Amino acid sequence: MNKMQTVTAEEAPATPKKKRLPKKKRWGIMLAIPLLLLAVGIYWWIASASVVETDNAAVKQDIVAVSAQVNGPIIEVAVKNGDRVRAGQLLYRIDPAPFEVALEEAEARLAAARLQTTQLRTQASGTGADIVGAQADLEIQQRALSRQQALLKRGFTTRAAYDDAVAEVRKAETVLADARARSANAGAALAPGEQPSVAQAQAAVDKARLDLSRTIVRAPMAGSIANADRLQVGQMAVQGVGMLSLVRSNAAWIEANFKEKDVGRIAPGQKAKIKLDAYPHTAFQGHVESVGAGTGSEFAILPAQNANGNWVKVTQRVPIRIAFDGKPDKPLIAGLSATATITVDD
Numbered sequence: 001m002n003k004m005q006t007v008t009a010e011e012a013p014a015t016p017k018k019k020r021l022p023k024k025k026r027w028g029i030m031l032a033i034p035l036l037l038l039a040v041g042i043y044w045w046i047a048s049a050s051v052v053e054t055d056n057a058a059v060k061q062d063i064v065a066v067s068a069q070v071n072g073p074i075i076e077v078a079v080k081n082g083d084r085v086r087a088g089q090l091l092y093r094i095d096p097a098p099f100e101v102a103l104e105e106a107e108a109r110l111a112a113a114r115l116q117t118t119q120l121r122t123q124a125s126g127t128g129a130d131i132v133g134a135q136a137d138l139e140i141q142q143r144a145l146s147r148q149q150a151l152l153k154r155g156f157t158t159r160a161a162y163d164d165a166v167a168e169v170r171k172a173e174t175v176l177a178d179a180r181a182r183s184a185n186a187g188a189a190l191a192p193g194e195q196p197s198v199a200q201a202q203a204a205v206d207k208a209r210l211d212l213s214r215t216i217v218r219a220p221m222a223g224s225i226a227n228a229d230r231l232q233v234g235q236m237a238v239q240g241v242g243m244l245s246l247v248r249s250n251a252a253w254i255e256a257n258f259k260e261k262d263v264g265r266i267a268p269g270q271k272a273k274i275k276l277d278a279y280p281h282t283a284f285q286g287h288v289e290s291v292g293a294g295t296g297s298e299f300a301i302l303p304a305q306n307a308n309g310n311w312v313k314v315t316q317r318v319p320i321r322i323a324f325d326g327k328p329d330k331p332l333i334a335g336l337s338a339t340a341t342i343t344v345d346d
Contacts, residue, residue, distance in 0.1 A: 057337070066220065084249065285326075
């Protein structure tokens with residue numbers, strides 16, 4: 001048994017040894033790995049040095065709060081949330097009845113003012129005729145007085161008749177003075193050009209007509225309807241209170257808030273890449289349109305007061321407006337989170 005084991009052990013083939021790489025190749029591989037890592041690090045450092053990036057960015061769009069310019073109950077609603085409208089399209093209508101009555105009253109006052117003006121002009125014309133008549137009567141009485149004076153000198157008339165002629169002349173002079181006074185008053189009541197009362201009444205008519213036209217509320221621009229929940233028939237529209245919001249179509253941009261240390265490297269016209277959280281697999285191209293005129297804290301309702309003993313330096317951010325190149329192929333919604341990367345030219 002031992003002999004068979006010995007023979008088997010002797011006849012068993014030897015285990016082949018693993019071939020080892022040459023020493024030079026081993027050193028080459030060992031050096032290649034750190035060199036590759038170093039090259040990648042250098043490339044990343046160079047590439048990152050030419051860009052600035054922030055995830056403090058969002059999609060912005062022009063949003064208009066459409067409010068009524070007159071007060072009144074809503075009698076018709078033509079849109080709802082999500083509708084797309086064109087500029088000038090009907091949004092809702094306010095009850096026009098009170099404004100129609102106001103317009104009729106204003107038109108009646110205008111007609112009365114015009115009638116009064118016509119009467120004043122007629123009166124002024126009549127006073128002119130009165131003056132002419134009074135002047136003619138005065139001339140007649142003066143000639144009669146002259147005859148009585150000549151007859152009195154020759155003794156062919158009485159002193160009483162002469163005194164009566166003198167009294168008639170004085171009376172005619174008084175009538176002429178009254179006619180001239182009435183003419184002056186009538187002329188003063190007539191202003192050159194349009195009468196003030198007529199102009200005031202016409203302004204009231206224009207105001208009433210304008211208020212009536214404002215009972216029809218139309219879209220000031222093309223866009224999408226939002227926040228129209230309060231827009232219900234019977235709801236009271238109050239002047240200056242927004243009844244719905246209108247988001248402008250095809251006018252989106254990115255507002256990216258970069259740290260103040262990066263703002264010095266950003267200038268209008270630089271290329272930008274935009275990624276939206278809503279579309280993680282899509283990159284949008286854009287460019288810097290403008291650099292904000294102040295940090296966000298400067299435009300806050302209560303700006304920070306740093307002139308105190310508890311001041312702590314906080315890195316400020318400046319809003320950068322980035323415009324899209326061309327029309328994005330994805331629907332953009334105001335407020336979507338974004339990441340903006342700007343290629344700077346140092």
